Amino acid sequence: MSLPGLSLPGLGLSQPSSSHSALGPGTSSNSQSTRTEELGARTEWRFEVNFHQQYHVRLLSGNAEIFGVELALNQRYSFSGAKGVIFTWHGCQLELSGDAESEYAGLETEYAVEWLNVHGMLESARDLAHGTNDGGPRVLVVGPESVGKSSLVRSLAGWSVKCGRTPAIVNVDPREGLLAPPGSFTAVTVGSQLDVENGYGIAPISGPTVTPIKTPLIYHCPYSSPTERPDVYKALITRTALSVLNRMEEDKVSKESGLMIDTPGLLNDPKSNYDMIAHLVSEFSITLILTLGSERLYNDLNRRFGPKQAASAEGEGIPVLRVSKPGGAVERDAGFLKQLANQQIRQYFFGTSKEPLNPHSHICGFAELSVYRANSATLAAAASSYTKDEDEDDSPYTAPKASADDFEKMTPTNAMLGRLVAIKYCDGDSDDFTIRDSAVMGFLYVSEVDEQKKRVRFLAPHPQRWGDKALVWGGCPEAVTDLVG
């Protein structure tokens, strides 16, 4: 806030602490001017930056963190296409510049105390697990859309890393990638510094990285909603859990640190009797369920999984806690999610300004390719496994069956244009089960299909060809038209 006239810093003419009271939620700030904000202890600074804006934050004094990742003093952090919350436990002074849709101080931060207490609970559980073979806490985070599930998981991850842990983070929300473009399930152990701007940082690249790389295991979930193909979704969860639990047996540090699972809001589905949540609980041997936002969800889950149900199929019962959603949790509309998806896809190929990447162009004849389309929606298979009465409790889980038409082998067509195609770690002529369950080697972007000359031009992240591997695409993510050119 530049002051008119005699602008003498620190001489009582400018009181930054009073200035943000004028900036209510939704206030648009277009000025490029730099301003400072004083935040009291246990308050936060919320901002929404659209994808065309650049917003910069610098910590001038005090301590501050963004989703569990601490800001360094006097470093400039930049945000674009972000809804961020900078929280301070001790109070701080921030310098802000650039543009934001809105920015304001949040004083209702009781949620943060709860979240930190959850972290304390996890730490206690890890300490208890130390020296045993039980493993650390395995946490499932559920709740409706836009209640801060991802923020909670990120905060818990950030704090855990700060305490020297290496927790596994699992994302089963295909609409928003984690260290991967959308259309992915991610499992990653996090044992090094997270990134203030990019959260989990960056997956392996060939060059140096600003933040230590994180190496995720990626599965392909080409459906934007678990309800499209609950059977496939379940199978992917089973597969992910298998790998994660195997990993933890190999890595005691990680096992003791436990795991945290971020989920899509669509799992909050009483009509299915929380079928998918039950599946996650059982496949990952969940030891703590955190619900955000919905009181009914909490009540239902507590009744079903909570400790009182000692005789339930899940065994002795699992603590179910309802934690507050952050005051700054904002609805992320379809438009925002779409832009976020585009940004993630772009960054997969081109990196960020800090770590720019060179994608490579590959032209392949149709004959060289084994392309499969993942069929989704409206399939009878989906309906049959998905019509349970709400009152029906604890129906035994039945292993999902892959039907022959899960993955349909196809000749490349123009319909693939702008789509992301997953390269699977399996041969091009594998059966449906193998194709469904195989991990992802990487993603290709279809930049051109020439049906006449029978060839496809791909944008690839890596100069090396992938050999004869199954290529799969589906409804998620949607086509991106402006990635190249």
Added chain:
Amino acid sequence: MSARSPRGSLSGASSAEVAEDFGDSLRDLQINNRYEISNLTVIAKENTEHAQAISKVLEEHIGMTSPSKKLPALYLLDSIVKNVGTPYTVYLGRNLYNTFMQAYTLVDSNVRKSMEGMLKTWKEPVPGSMDPRPVFPPETVRPIENALIKAKTVAMQSHRPIAPDYRNTPTPPNYANRFAPPPTHTPPQPYQNFQPGFQSLPNAPTPQSTYYQHTPQQPPPNNELDAVKREVSGLIVQRQAQYDANRHDQRLGGELKALLDLQQLLNAGQYIDPASLQQIRDRVSGLANGPSAQLRPTPQPGTPQWQPSPSFPQEASQFVRPAAPYSQPPPGQQPPAALLAPGALDGLQALLANGQKPGTPQIRATAPALQSASHAQLSNVQNQAAAAPQFNGADLIASLTRNGLLPKSQRQPPPHPQPTPVPNSSTLPFQPSADLLRSLSSILPPTSQTGTPTFPAINLPPTTSKPRIPMTAAALKQFRPELVTTLYEAQPNQCSTCGRRFLSTDEGRTKKARHLDWHFRTNQRIADPAISRGAHRDWYPTEIDWVRLKDYDPSTTTAEEASALAAASNSQFSSPTKGKAHKRPEEMYVRAPPGVTRNTCSICFEEMKSAYAEELQEWVFWNARLAQGKIVHATCLAEMAKSGGAAGLGAGQRQRSATPESSLGKRKADGVGLGGGGGSKLRME
């Protein structure tokens, strides 16, 4: 530019107006805030024509403001005289004696120490300055020093520490005006005197780059004492720089304080017998050899003006309350790491000495280091403590040793002076805190008990200091500052680049050093277009590779550890051929034959230049391999192999590509340790 940073000039304003504005903002200077102090310093600098008025306002403010705000104001004075210099040194020098001494009599012992430290620096040139003159002329500083020495002598004769700070004792009349010390929670950028503050805000300077070279003003020492003094003041400057870079490092702070105390002792002009002097000297050399060597200034026999450990009163007040098992330090008072800080065991000693027999939980709570000691062991210690009429530090040590809580080897008999300085060895007469501390650190559980010996140890804050929180809804709501402490204060050693924190233990310091080195190497590689320009994304790992992957933090892992881990996980996820590790072509190198600095790639016919690789201590050609006895670009060779040896080799068509090259063995992790990331620390020919 911040709205609060200096923009407007006051030229045109009257001195009275300037002074009034300056005075207004002085009143806002509540705490030791480097930012505010820098701002005010800049204002003073830009208004030197009003220096007299500003100086007057500042003096008046120091005199009038409450004791808790005097130190920040004095820091401002310090900052102005060091960063601006004349004419402020002239105006502020005139009344310096009154300004300083009036404040000194009203503040508590901690602030006094800070003031004494500040006074020291006024006798020396501004660190890093070309001007060899001291900040204030000797005739200004000396009267203050004399007054302080006199005051201490008086205090000594009355067998009373000059500034006792026992909170639970009635306030002596002399100190009736005493206020609580400045809040312990200040923003982490307090203004530090001794440093030209505002122009060296963090960011660029790494600790290494901010060391000030101590250039002695004095002629070569003509005796032992001078040599020691010189060494001490050199160390002070060095420690100050380190401490500035790691303001949360309590050990550094403690060392610095100890050095300042030692300097004061040496400067006090008292006779120090040669044996003691030699001991001091050894200790100082030991400290100089290891930047993190533990030192606690030690009272010399016959020099009783040393004050009790400043942290003792706080500890003592903690013990007055009945300590519950696993009780936590009160919010913000003592971060867990501080319990291992100098003085921590004074508390245990005090607990044992105060007559009543403490319970095991109390002992455990008092000294978390003993958390894992058995009840029987602690019980014996208590009994022995109770039996001894005067239970002193030596007895405590002995008792702990007898009961197997301290390894015997840690104990050395009160020593003869040792000619060879050994950091961390006890060469000074017996000193409870330091020795006990050292000994205890050896019985602490290792900070990492991961069960995977090859895995580098982890920054775990001591587990004993953490609260146990049940997974219940009732436990959710209550704010637990100790959890914040584990994330912040308990890890005081922060990286200024990425904000990552480290413990203030030796291990933490080692990790931080590695971590800073990692930043350095990474940034160099990022800045090197040959390395970063052609970067591309790696393939994701296969399931089996990922399951076997040993996750580690490359920024704190040594090359040896990293390659051990890489071997253990045997994974090369950037290659679809699993299990085959390889170096990227860009990271391959060929040692340059003697005398050969240039070479032409026989594939693309471009010139290659050798470069010196510091990790290898050799001149090498990067991105190079030997093909039929000739040095060629590794990328060219890879291209050729990929395309069957013929196509795509037109000049300039070279692509960066990675092909499986198992012959070179495992690829070391990016930028890890020595020799890991090829191309780092390159110095082009």
